[in-house]
Amino acid sequence: MDLLSFYNNSGFAHMEWINLIMIAVGVIFIYLAVTKDYEPLLLIPIGFGIIVGNIPPIEGMPLSVYAKGSVFSYLYLGVMKGIYPPLIFLGIGAMTDFSTMLSNPKLILLGAAAQIGVFLTFLGSLFLGFTPQQAGAIGIIGGADGPTAIFLSSMLAPELLGPIAIAAYSYMALVPVIQPPIMYLFTTKKERRIHMKPPRQVSKKEKIIFPIVAFLICALIAPGSMTLLGMLFFGNLLKESMVTERLANTARNSLIDIVTILLGFSVGASTQAQTFLTSQSILIFALGAASFVVATMGGVLFAKLMNLFLKDKINPLLGAAGVSAVPDSARVVHAVGLKEDPSNFLLMHAMAPNVAGVIGSAIAAGVLWSALGNF
Amino acid sequence: MDLLSFYNNSGFAHMEWINLIMIAVGVIFIYLAVTKDYEPLLLIPIGFGIIVGNIPPIEGMPLSVYAKGSVFSYLYLGVMKGIYPPLIFLGIGAMTDFSTMLSNPKLILLGAAAQIGVFLTFLGSLFLGFTPQQAGAIGIIGGADGPTAIFLSSMLAPELLGPIAIAAYSYMALVPVIQPPIMYLFTTKKERRIHMKPPRQVSKKEKIIFPIVAFLICALIAPGSMTLLGMLFFGNLLKESMVTERLANTARNSLIDIVTILLGFSVGASTQAQTFLTSQSILIFALGAASFVVATMGGVLFAKLMNLFLKDKINPLLGAAGVSAVPDSARVVHAVGLKEDPSNFLLMHAMAPNVAGVIGSAIAAGVLWSALGNF
Amino acid sequence: MDLLSFYNNSGFAHMEWINLIMIAVGVIFIYLAVTKDYEPLLLIPIGFGIIVGNIPPIEGMPLSVYAKGSVFSYLYLGVMKGIYPPLIFLGIGAMTDFSTMLSNPKLILLGAAAQIGVFLTFLGSLFLGFTPQQAGAIGIIGGADGPTAIFLSSMLAPELLGPIAIAAYSYMALVPVIQPPIMYLFTTKKERRIHMKPPRQVSKKEKIIFPIVAFLICALIAPGSMTLLGMLFFGNLLKESMVTERLANTARNSLIDIVTILLGFSVGASTQAQTFLTSQSILIFALGAASFVVATMGGVLFAKLMNLFLKDKINPLLGAAGVSAVPDSARVVHAVGLKEDPSNFLLMHAMAPNVAGVIGSAIAAGVLWSALGNF
Amino acid sequence: MTFTNIGLHNLNQSGLDALQFSLMGMALVFAGLLIIAIYIALLPLLLKIGTGKPKQAETSDSTNREEEEEILLAIATALHLHNNFPDGDERITWKSHGDMESPWLVSGRMHSLNSRKLANNWNR
Amino acid sequence: MTFTNIGLHNLNQSGLDALQFSLMGMALVFAGLLIIAIYIALLPLLLKIGTGKPKQAETSDSTNREEEEEILLAIATALHLHNNFPDGDERITWKSHGDMESPWLVSGRMHSLNSRKLANNWNR
Amino acid sequence: MTFTNIGLHNLNQSGLDALQFSLMGMALVFAGLLIIAIYIALLPLLLKIGTGKPKQAETSDSTNREEEEEILLAIATALHLHNNFPDGDERITWKSHGDMESPWLVSGRMHSLNSRKLANNWNR
Ligand code: NA
Ligand code: NA
Numbered sequence A, B, C: 001m002d003l004l005s006f007y008n009n010s011g012f013a014h015m016e017w018i019n020l021i022m023i024a025v026g027v028i029f030i031y032l033a034v035t036k037d038y039e040p041l042l043l044i045p046i047g048f049g050i051i052v053g054n055i056p057p058i059e060g061m062p063l064s065v066y067a068k069g070s071v072f073s074y075l076y077l078g079v080m081k082g083i084y085p086p087l088i089f090l091g092i093g094a095m096t097d098f099s100t101m102l103s104n105p106k107l108i109l110l111g112a113a114a115q116i117g118v119f120l121t122f123l124g125s126l127f128l129g130f131t132p133q134q135a136g137a138i139g140i141i142g143g144a145d146g147p148t149a150i151f152l153s154s155m156l157a158p159e160l161l162g163p164i165a166i167a168a169y170s171y172m173a174l175v176p177v178i179q180p181p182i183m184y185l186f187t188t189k190k191e192r193r194i195h196m197k198p199p200r201q202v203s204k205k206e207k208i209i210f211p212i213v214a215f216l217i218c219a220l221i222a223p224g225s226m227t228l229l230g231m232l233f234f235g236n237l238l239k240e241s242m243v244t245e246r247l248a249n250t251a252r253n254s255l256i257d258i259v260t261i262l263l264g265f266s267v268g269a270s271t272q273a274q275t276f277l278t279s280q281s282i283l284i285f286a287l288g289a290a291s292f293v294v295a296t297m298g299g300v301l302f303a304k305l306m307n308l309f310l311k312d313k314i315n316p317l318l319g320a321a322g323v324s325a326v327p328d329s330a331r332v333v334h335a336v337g338l339k340e341d342p343s344n345f346l347l348m349h350a351m352a353p354n355v356a357g358v359i360g361s362a363i364a365a366g367v368l369w370s371a372l373g374n375f
Numbered sequence D, E, F: 001m002t003f004t005n006i007g008l009h010n011l012n013q014s015g016l017d018a019l020q021f022s023l024m025g026m027a028l029v030f031a032g033l034l035i036i037a038i039y040i041a042l043l044p045l046l047l048k049i050g051t052g053k054p055k056q057a058e059t060s061d062s063t064n065r066e067e068e069e070e071i072l073l074a075i076a077t078a079l080h081l082h083n084n085f086p087d088g089d090e091r092i093t094w095k096s097h098g099d100m101e102s103p104w105l106v107s108g109r110m111h112s113l114n115s116r117k118l119a120n121n122w123n124r
């Protein structure tokens, strides 16, 4: 009980430089969120979680997310068991307006095309020696959808959940940096200037029927997507039915906020440098970046392919919104379009491939899960 | 990994016609909620849950509420362990104003009389060959109170929870259809035109003391009702004490909404046709309907019985509100009263037997539980 | 199934006079909260919980917090596992403004000095024969911080959690009664009249950096404080970052309210007279009172000690706010100051030692936990 | 992971032809979203057919009269409640429309109770 | 369930006389609600007796003066806070009244702090 | 607990010197809060040094022009959205600013998207 034993029980005794690196990463996340407004709702909880997770815990004391019986381990259960992501999807469903998608169904296919990033990254990860389960979980980073990535990792490769989640959210935050160069590279100035027709009005009836039918289609084709899409479309039905406004309101406010806080913090706190900073993690970050690039390419090029057959040309920038990363990639599309032609307003149109991309990657996750899961 | 194996992993391969029937039931629930405004806060979550629960899951994959380790099974835990119903009662308590009941205590007895439906249905279920535990759980459908029915089923007969919950909520939604004929049958035109005296003002002090004393009375008589009524009166104290307004507010908004979403959805999702569509379920629906009819009769006839002794006659329509189904049966009473005499306003008076009926069926549930539970 | 067996199953059969005493205590808690506005957000849930917890449960039926499988036992899990207190700290963090503390860092030391109450009570409890673990948990009552006391008790001495929690909250509610005499005793009229300089403006940048750095300092010195302070400073970062306003809002409203309801109620319901009314509990209450007195003395006397060295004298009343009991002890300081000199406004200045006291007792709890925990 | 295991042979392990699987996966994603797109494109047509028939204006008159009557009753109820129940004394609570803080909301409910009889209020 | 087991004999199985039990159950439900009803009917009388005695107007004067003084102090505090603490700089937060966004709320608290001494504010 | 075990010997049991431990504990509490106090006292100085250097007004001009241009674009977008998308038809939802119920919020986002290039907006 002397000074030495106190020192040995303090964080100073066990702090390693790799923990300091991770703490610096956490601080950078918070800095980016505060000063650059990059996805602050995700980066601040994750960033602070990283800082907390890299304080060296006292040997045997129930402190870290990995310590049996610790409070953080209970909060982390919602990540490990895959409970938080569907609840977030419930809230997102209660926020999402599928109107533009309903008014221009052609744009939905762009959300399918962008999923090429998922499968190419899957193949790349296999090539580099990851197991099929790990490769599937890494591939889904290309879906650009945080909750989907966390859900699939927790089911297929929980040992990689930390790096996959951090990679997914980092790149989602960096969408305004990653996507524009690729969009410029694969489109001509003339293409970027294509104006879209204003969408038609969508009736209440169409909006109410949509979540039910869309759920049935997706769940029958890929039952593995039932958990995420069931909650997404359930939330949307709560919103569109007009008679459950108070439930939709709670789902898209208190509920999603509580889950976002717990999810972000505990994912961040799971990144102890000792298990996080491995060569695997670096590979995952490289694969994740590649996957975002490929997905963006996939969307843009598929739009150009569709234009070969369509009379009313699609602005191929919209393809980039197919990666999802809702709603940031839609905003990036809008911003690039505006740069080229200050009268070209793509934001609302970009929401169609954007939300279709969410559905698309949930289907992809369902397919990967059902084929690769260890049941 | 060929087309055939994909087909075998899809929902198409395992879909049976009984699942399609259940999906149609789910769609009908949603349709009734949207177009007819029947209990939408319950029917929409349950309806969508039924649809989700009847997508054939992939063998061995953790998808359905019954699959170990699935997300839905974790959400369903709150149903199975009986956790959601008391939390809903907390919110209901924080919403309920017991003023009319406090101003006219005679009307409370109507809420007791309607519980005859519970015990007659219990006897009927026994007669038809159900076990005593199952019969108790089926009887409580006559309590016309969703959370109470779910709570008691989860404790006495979890294997029947699905049909009992669906029956209870269906009939609660159909109260405006079921009750009026019985009310007309057992009352004369003159009785239906009886006007009630305006209630007296109730002091703050009475309102604050009420939940404490009422809880003590009920819990001492039937300790089994402690869980539900403890939460109901706790919520009411939060509301009436005036010093915990923020807690009451959260209990009757975010908290009850979150629990309602999870409860409704997971109860719905537990109705897989393969286990749900049995001859037992059909019997339960028949018994449930009978139980609502008997409960309504019980309330109306007891009011007429009381009138034999009272100077200030009670409008016997108020007896129908004793079944609870808060606040729908009170509204039905009001509507029937208005039809007969456009100057007869029964709504507020009907709230007294209405909330008394909630307390009454919670006591009945406590009695059934303590006598029939397998401890 | 006759009248006798019903009587034996009722609460009347098993009610003992010690249960009636506890029920009276619960009623007194509610009475104090309603009529005197003493900490109603805590006393009303705890008070009603005490009433519920002292209804004699039916033998073997899953009713009480201690009965395996009961609903209340699930709600109580959040207490036993120490989950509720950090979530409450998250909400408190999202409410707390550290500005005054940042503008006058000298006052922080008063929050350290008041923790003398914790360690002297620890020694006193040891002297009286409690085990070191129990003594640590009792000592923290002097921290005057409900969630910290519950957290440490659940980790060190769960068998004493009930009495410790009730003692902590009782004395926190009685701060306006306990502190003033001590404050008068140890200060002169002249000292009580010392005016404080108005605090300086604190920049946004300082406020954002503060929770991160303060967390690192505390967690490295006492990693055992990581759970509580991690959440406290996380909540504060959500508030101060300005970009996560919606998360901060949910943390300080819905989330903290839900947890407060569940925590208060289940702590109250854990006070069954049969296990609660022991000689140990009486000792704990005596030690708790002593600990509040010592803590107040510690703060006041340390302020006078500091004045020996400072040019700008500190009003020693501010020392009393160092015990935390946020924000009541700060209000008491303000009220006593106003009594002496109607132009002396100490409220804002008292918030500095007040919130420093929260941090101080969390550090003390971390130190006690890491040294005394059974890992 | 030791990087010793890089190579194309990884794409064909433990019975999984990864390339074929990926093509199949993309096909399923496209299939799902394509069917949704087709459904969306066809729905307005279907709805037009569906609502073509029941557009019979015959019942509207009697319905309107019945409805009007009910509105008058609802207003009467509302006024009655407003006059006889002092503020804050009664809130019927929960379900469908949250707290009923004003008697006008109660009247709204009364009205909607009546309108349950109306068949074609799906479009509201 | 095979429907082969229908019959009155089911009402008397495994030691449970279902009919007697049901009667007892209804009796308990009535007992609970009847006692509540009686309690409610008697409470106003009890409260009248209870408040009959302490209706001594003697303390009201000194209390009022003390209270008034405190109100003045509270207003002074409020003005002081308003002038010396720029907007948004300090929120004392949590407990009892939620966020204290305006100094007037603080003053309200100060006042209620004082009023704790008042014995008969139960009726407010 | 039987009260038979009262005494100073309890302060030195099972290898724990309770007195020394308590002193150490108080020291740690003081250490933590003292370091925080020192940090707080020094931070404004550090921030002054930190912001002393980058106060180069050179980029401000080009930045301002670029920014102004973007503001105009944002306003144009806002007006476009307002005119072409009937109320309630589109809410982009979630993240960063909650529901975007008015096109002005969208424009605010557009603007902040652009301002990501600005280096020294930490102080806003
Ligand atoms: Na996607
Ligand atoms: Na009932």
Ligand code: NA
Residues within 6 Å of the ligand: C142, C143, C144, C145, C322, C323, C324, C325, C357, C358, C359, C360, C361, C362
């Ligand atoms: Na403290």
